[in-house]
Amino acid sequence: MKKIIIDCDPGHDDMMAIMLAYASSDAVELLGITTVAGNQTGEKTFLNALKVLTLLKAENLPVARGFDRPLTRELTIAPEIHGVSGLDGANLPEPGINGIEEHAVDFIIRTLMQAAEPLILIPTGPLTNIGVALLKEPRIKKNIERIVLMGGAVYDSNITPAAEFNIYVDPEAATIVFESGLPITMVGLDVTNKAMLTFEDISEIEKLAGPVSSVVAPLLRFFAQANCDIFNFQGAPLHDALAVAAVIRPGIVKTSHLHVAVETAGKFTRGRTVTDVYGILNLEPNVDVALEVDVPRFKEMMIGAIRELDKR
Ligand code: BDR
Numbered sequence: 377m378k379k380i381i382i383d384c385d386p387g388h389d390d391m392m393a394i395m396l397a398y399a400s401s402d403a404v405e406l407l408g409i410t411t412v413a414g415n416q417t418g419e420k421t422f423l424n425a426l427k428v429l430t431l432l433k434a435e436n437l438p439v440a441r442g443f444d445r446p447l448t449r450e451l452t453i454a455p456e457i458h459g460v461s462g463l464d465g466a467n468l469p470e471p472g473i474n475g476i477e478e479h480a481v482d483f484i485i486r487t488l489m490q491a492a493e494p495l496i497l498i499p500t501g502p503l504t505n506i507g508v509a510l511l512k513e514p515r516i517k518k519n520i521e522r523i524v525l526m527g528g529a530v531y532d533s534n535i536t537p538a539a540e541f542n543i544y545v546d547p548e549a550a551t552i553v554f555e556s557g558l559p560i561t562m563v564g565l566d567v568t569n570k571a572m573l574t575f576e577d578i579s580e581i582e583k584l585a586g587p588v589s590s591v592v593a594p595l596l597r598f599f600a601q602a603n604c605d606i607f608n609f610q611g612a613p614l615h616d617a618l619a620v621a622a623v624i625r626p627g628i629v630k631t632s633h634l635h636v637a638v639e640t641a642g643k644f645t646r647g648r649t650v651t652d653v654y655g656i657l658n659l660e661p662n663v664d665v666a667l668e669v670d671v672p673r674f675k676e677m678m679i680g681a682i683r684e685l686d687k688r
């Protein structure tokens with residue numbers, strides 16, 4: 377059984393990532409959720425995580441709030457994609473839990489230091505919490521099996537013509553992570569933009585009409601419509617859920633071991649994950665970069681997870 381921590385900024389696709397992990401208790405054990413500012417303010421992403429777990433009746437899962445802003449930059453949020461709440465589109469239940477008092481960074485450090493076997497970290501927001509945890513207690517490295525993160529891209533971008541949102545928001549923290557020497561899988565936009573539930577798929581989810589699907593369907597519709605308006609996508613790309621799927625079934629993405637550097641100084645290219653696809657720089661590869669994805673399998677997993685959660 378793989379043991380995981382999800383560090384997230386919910387966010388529609390973060391919510392789907394949590395749901396997939398929670399529904400897949402035969403494959404992964406979710407040890408806790410940590411939140412970070414990103415899609416919305418730190419206050420809202422934390423509140424959203426509590427609401428999601430309340431919907432899932434996962435009240436025993438620890439939720440720890442992390443950083444409200446990036447290491448050195450002003451916070452950039454994404455209300456045009458996720459709405460003013462960060463999870464617009466449906467009414468989630470008011471939180472039935474409080475989360476824990478411990479800071480996300482301390483929760484991550486403590487959980488790793490106490491772990492009997494190495495854990496997998498799944499960051500699906502800006503990398504602020506993970507970067508600080510690595511700086512604050514470098515000994516956690518020996519207990520990190522791998523970091524499977526949603527962020528970056530080789531060829532694609534979304535927040536600027538050069539960069540993906542999570543890396544753009546905190547490129548300094550991303551640099552700490554990418555230069556950590558740890559095994560890293562980068563599940564970036566090259567694959568996550570394909571991990572899409574179409575408007576038709578969302579109509580099918582609507583028809584399930586269960587306690588979870590009836591909340592999720594309008595949320596997905598809002599997210600799909602925003603992605604349609606801005607990127608002309610015909611559905612909802614579930615970026616963050618694909619990172620979880622890649623832990624549950626590593627074969628769902630095909631990766632190449634490549635050198636990736638994060639741009640922190642560029643005038644137009646802040647946050648670009650500069651990937652040396654041809655080995656031009658002759659540098660030691662540091663990242664397993666996802667370049668292909670089995671979309672039908674991913675959809676099956678997502679819809680299976682929603683059905684499973686409806687039953688619980
Ligand atoms: C990433 O940015 C956020 O808006 C999403 O939740 C995802 O983590 C996609 O670029």
Ligand code: CA
Nearest residue numbers: 387390500501
């Ligand atoms: Ca996210």
